[in-house]
Amino acid sequence: MTENLTENHHIPESPSLYAKHKKVYPQAITGAFRTLKWKVTAAIMAFYFITPWIRWDRGEGEPDQAILASMSLRRLYFFNIEIWPQEIYYLTGILVLAAVGLFLATAMAGRVWCGFTCWQTVWTDLFVWVERKIEGDRNKRIRFDQGSWNLDKIWRKSLKQFIWIVFSLLTGAGWIFFFNDAPSTAMNMLTGQGTYEEYGFTFLFSATTYVLAGFAREQVCIYMCPWPRFQGAMFDEHSLIVTYEAWRGEPRGKSKAQNIGDCVDCNLCVNVCPTGVDIREGDQFQCIGCALCVDACNSIMTKLGRPLNLITYDSVSNQMARERGDEPKKRLIRKRTIAYSILLSAVVVLMAYGLLNRSELEINVQRDRSPLFVQLSDGDIRNGYTFKILNMINVPQTYTLAISGLEGAKLSVIGLGKDPVDTVTLDVEGDTVATYRVFVRAPIETMRSQFEDMEFILTNSETGEVVRYDSRFAGPVR
Ligand code: SF4
Ligand code: SF4
Incomplete structure (x- = not known):
């Protein structure tokens, strides 16, 4: 069929798309x-x-x-x-x-x-x-x-x-x-x-x-x-x-x-x-x-x-x-x-x-998802956070970490004492990112809903520079 077509009909040649x-x-x-x-x-x-x-x-x-x-x-x-x-x-x-x-x-x-x-x-x-x-x-x-x-x-x-x-x-x-x-x-x-x-x-x-x-x-x-x-x-x-x-x-x-x-x-x-x-x-x-x-x-x-x-x-x-x-x-x-x-x-x-x-200081906080919270033997609620501090200055720095917005809340950091405190001192080497495990605990009466807003406040002890990070605190369904 194809042969017949080409034999009987003149098919014009298409111009070459190739230029030498x-x-x-x-x-x-x-x-x-x-x-x-x-x-x-x-x-x-x-x-x-x-x-x-x-x-x-x-x-x-x-x-x-x-x-x-x-x-x-x-x-x-x-x-x-x-x-x-x-x-x-x-x-x-x-x-x-x-x-x-x-x-x-x-x-x-x-x-x-x-x-x-x-x-x-x-x-x-x-x-x-x-x-x-x-x-x-x-x-x-x-x-x-x-x-x-x-x-x-x-x-x-x-x-x-x-x-x-x-x-x-x-x-x-x-x-x-x-x-x-x-x-x-x-x-x-x-x-x-x-x-x-x-x-x-x-x-x-x-x-x-x-x-x-x-x-x-x-x-x-x-x-x-x-x-x-x-x-x-x-x-x-x-x-x-x-x-x-x-x-x-x-x-x-x-x-x-x-x-x-x-x-x-x-x-x-x-x-x-x-x-x-x-x-x-x-x-x-x-x-x-x-x-x-x-x-x-x-x-x-x-x-x-x-x-x-x-x-x-x-x-x-x-x-x-x-x-x-x-x-x-x-x-x-x-x-x-x-x-x-x-x-x-x-x-x-x-x-x-x-x-x-x-700013030569940055923080990044990730709240634990599993478990969302732990209820302690005294009834307090505790949440865990992975807390990263970026010290962009090439000399070691000391920071003070506090929290606000959550009534009665206390902090503890793995490796820096077990007792919950209001503020904790964190050291970070120059030009590095330091990672800390931070626990926040608060009385269950503080919780008006399942999630409460709170804020981490990190202050450079030497320069006074303050960085804030909005986060949340989870508790049982209310
Ligand atoms: S020499 Fe050629 S490429 Fe350069 S400006 Fe003139 S026409 Fe354009
Ligand atoms: S270079 Fe020579 S060919 Fe080109 S425009 Fe000038 S006079 Fe004309």
């Missing part, structure tokens, strides 16, 4: 944006490779790495600030800041994050720089790749791969140092005494760097990264994006005829593009906003003595204004950017307030 990869050979270019990109790259490299080695004295027995996300200690250290797992909301705050900051930057100047600071762009840029130094600039590299294998090709390709691998290994290890003490971890790994996890993660991150920056390159931005798919929601017609000013560039051409625009169709803007985009065809999601085509075109305009910025940061509304013959305006301050700025400021203020008023 065309290797991009970005040409070197100099200019204002290229210089800015190098400066940003230098800052990112310095942050990535130097910060884990900065030391910060926190006292005896404490890690002395200024920035450290210690998995074993379950702490995040940032100079003087020490974030405990219970304070994970600070990390959430940082992620919210990063997201809103990205929205604001995109609303103002398009994909500046992608073009200048995204680590895929930065590392790819460095890998391409190495390639260019060893194999030559664009045309030479194209010829080199198309040429047959000889000794020169073998050693240049090998040298490039060797440098890429070394740089990938440094990158992989650099990531590990943010999570472990950098000097001792480096020494252990170099002397073969590192842990399986350290070697394993270094290999994983090194391999990822090598593949993504060395081979996948612009394909990560075009096919793998989700950001280009929804960044359009952050733009509006006033956002500045890298744009070809078609109104003065077209009709393009190399001739000197009078009605020809400023674009001489030299293709340099396409040749320098790291994603192989022709920006003259309009805004495209493959464009990462690196502005290298701006430098390229400006170099041509300078040579020709024509006005600069045929390709420039411009907005859709300005282009439309020019078409109407109106004066273009830059509108950085508008509803969208104001809203993002307010949100950004609010998160910054909230986080700063939280950090400045941060």
